[in-house]
Amino acid sequence: MKRSKDPCGRRRVRIASNLCILPSLLGVLIFFLIPFGIVVYYSMINNPNTKQFVGLSNYIKLFSNNAFLAAAKNTGLFSAVSVPLALVLSLALAVMLERNIPGKSAFRTFFLSPLMVPTASVVLVWQVLFHNHGTINQIIEQFGGHGVDWLKSSHGQIILICMFLWKNLGYNMILFMAALAGIPKDILEVAELEGAGRIYQFFHIKLRYLSPTIVFVLILSMINSFKIFREVYLLTGDYPYDKLYMLQHFMNNTFASLDYQKLSAAAVLFAAVMIVIIAVLLISENIFGKDVEN
Amino acid sequence: MTRLKRRRAGDAVCTVVAILAAFLFLMPTVLTIANSFMTSSEIAANYGAMFSNMTDDKKVFISENVNLKFIPDKVTLDQYKAVLLKSPDYLMKFWNSVILTVPITFFQLLVAVFASYGFARSKGKIKAIIFFAYIILMLMPYQVTLVPNFLVAEFIKSTITNIFYPNGEIPNGLANMRWAIILPGIFSPFSIFLLTKAMKRIPVAYTEAARLDGAGELQILFRIYLPLCRGALVSVAMLVFIDFWNMVEQPLILMKDANYHPLSVFLSQINTGDVGLAFAVGVVYMVPTILMFLYGEDDLVEGITYSGGIKG
Numbered sequence: 001m002k003r004s005k006d007p008c009g010r011r012r013v014r015i016a017s018n019l020c021i022l023p024s025l026l027g028v029l030i031f032f033l034i035p036f037g038i039v040v041y042y043s044m045i046n047n048p049n050t051k052q053f054v055g056l057s058n059y060i061k062l063f064s065n066n067a068f069l070a071a072a073k074n075t076g077l078f079s080a081v082s083v084p085l086a087l088v089l090s091l092a093l094a095v096m097l098e099r100n101i102p103g104k105s106a107f108r109t110f111f112l113s114p115l116m117v118p119t120a121s122v123v124l125v126w127q128v129l130f131h132n133h134g135t136i137n138q139i140i141e142q143f144g145g146h147g148v149d150w151l152k153s154s155h156g157q158i159i160l161i162c163m164f165l166w167k168n169l170g171y172n173m174i175l176f177m178a179a180l181a182g183i184p185k186d187i188l189e190v191a192e193l194e195g196a197g198r199i200y201q202f203f204h205i206k207l208r209y210l211s212p213t214i215v216f217v218l219i220l221s222m223i224n225s226f227k228i229f230r231e232v233y234l235l236t237g238d239y240p241y242d243k244l245y246m247l248q249h250f251m252n253n254t255f256a257s258l259d260y261q262k263l264s265a266a267a268v269l270f271a272a273v274m275i276v277i278i279a280v281l282l283i284s285e286n287i288f289g290k291d292v293e294n
Numbered sequence: 295m296t297r298l299k300r301r302r303a304g305d306a307v308c309t310v311v312a313i314l315a316a317f318l319f320l321m322p323t324v325l326t327i328a329n330s331f332m333t334s335s336e337i338a339a340n341y342g343a344m345f346s347n348m349t350d351d352k353k354v355f356i357s358e359n360v361n362l363k364f365i366p367d368k369v370t371l372d373q374y375k376a377v378l379l380k381s382p383d384y385l386m387k388f389w390n391s392v393i394l395t396v397p398i399t400f401f402q403l404l405v406a407v408f409a410s411y412g413f414a415r416s417k418g419k420i421k422a423i424i425f426f427a428y429i430i431l432m433l434m435p436y437q438v439t440l441v442p443n444f445l446v447a448e449f450i451k452s453t454i455t456n457i458f459y460p461n462g463e464i465p466n467g468l469a470n471m472r473w474a475i476i477l478p479g480i481f482s483p484f485s486i487f488l489l490t491k492a493m494k495r496i497p498v499a500y501t502e503a504a505r506l507d508g509a510g511e512l513q514i515l516f517r518i519y520l521p522l523c524r525g526a527l528v529s530v531a532m533l534v535f536i537d538f539w540n541m542v543e544q545p546l547i548l549m550k551d552a553n554y555h556p557l558s559v560f561l562s563q564i565n566t567g568d569v570g571l572a573f574a575v576g577v578v579y580m581v582p583t584i585l586m587f588l589y590g591e592d593d594l595v596e597g598i599t600y601s602g603g604i605k606g
Contacts, residue, residue: 010416012511013416014418017412017413017415017416017421017511018412019412020408020409020411020412020415020515021408021409021413021421021424023405023408023409024405024406024408024409024481024483024486025409027405027477027480028481030446030481031443031446031477031478031481032431032478033427033431035442035445036439036442038442038445039441039442039445042445093315096308096311096312097312099304099305099308100301101308101309101312102309106316107315110316110320111316111319112587112591112595113319113320113587114319114323115536115587116532116536116584116586117322117323117580117583117584118536118540118558118580118583119542119558120540120557120558120559120561120576120579121323121326121561121576121577122323122326123561123576124572124576125322125325125326125329126322128325128341128362134362166318166319170319171598174595174598174599175598175599175601175602178598178599179602212602213602216601223435226435226436226437227435227436229543230542233542233546234542234561234562235562237562247437248543251437251440251441251547252546255444260445263441264441266437266441267437267438267440267441270437270438271434274434274435274438275430278430278433
């Protein structure tokens, strides 16, 4: 009899779907959101014992900390170079595989494979390649150049970029391939009939349809660029050469010294920066890609 | 006519570039596998220079240069024998990786299947806000989430110790901190994001029809939704697995006892010790993920495609 009041069972569906979300929501609250609130609180008190409110002084202290500044600068520089590179190169790979070349699916497999190779497994090969007397330097010397000790010089970031691209291009390429396949064919055909060349088509039509994917790839690559710490750690350990000292190194060392105030301030600051960057990207995508969305 | 010719030439150039790129992409993996069949003396002869720098006092100089070799002089399984039979340390660390990664992957998927169903099945303002919060959380790097994780772990550990073990002797299961990595891993929202997007593509007509036939919510989830997003499920499982199989950040911060570190962290310490084994250990470590990739590549590609785009 109850059913007659609620013929479609909407209420039941709503209750069921709320119950389904509940376990996840509880876990997220307990392990992420509530503790993050505590982290924000910790970032504004002087120490966990006296709990005196000190406003932003932990943040100001952070900005006068040389280790933090160096780590932020290195991480920022790495991301600023590697993320756009990852975007352009993965798009190039996707466009390349769109053409009429033999063995397409094999190439897709090859380009995607580094994603599924554990970082730790290939570390030794990177060492062989980038060692002071390693393969890359031998090739450079063959051509009369001078090798550098990659892991112990200011060129170290270059090899980090290589390792990052190697691992991440495949994933981005798949995203671009799907987006390219989703562009309405009729529009391209009309453009072709009107005499638009491939390059014109790419920059004036395809790129606009790709803009949501471009934003997503930018965000994703940025997140992944912070995971480069894994490679750096596996290659050089806790205290790498100055230029390879990443934010995660700073966090690890601050954890070791149990300085929760500094840690909390760094985490909150990092979160804020990320949110601002993501917001800017999403808003600019909204403006740029508005006319192609239906 | 000239246009067609130009296109053909372009295709040829692209093929060459693709072959070169494929070489670069495959080389590190292939090299690791090929070198794992070398004898340890051959490795010492070729790569000895790399490691003699580290221990200056006992220089066993063989060659000034590091020689990159694709094909071993003599193919042998000695490295594998040593890894699998003679050095229990590596197997232990491999087991540490398994016991962290498998529960995280399984339970993260379990939680996510239900939650995504909840998000995809009915809409609402509060749900939209929660989902948005999940996306933001998903986009936070470890450098942000590890601090809250650490605080919770410390809190749980000290609370349980105070209540149940006031004399301070805590059992191994609590002290090894595996749970401190596994629990937040289970609730990490990445798979919810991807699965919800896959489930939202399922036409409403399917569920309406099932309801008319008298199917309950659980039946709809398990009989209709799950079979229809099988590809996305496989893909999420692979992506979650490889992400945690690669973990370095969490164990370094949450686990003080290096005995419980997974192989992904331990492999970095191998350099100084038995170099002869390192390639074989690397290969053993990539076997599970490579197998997954070979079996599930199409599903993986499908799942990655779903993940594109933050909105809708």
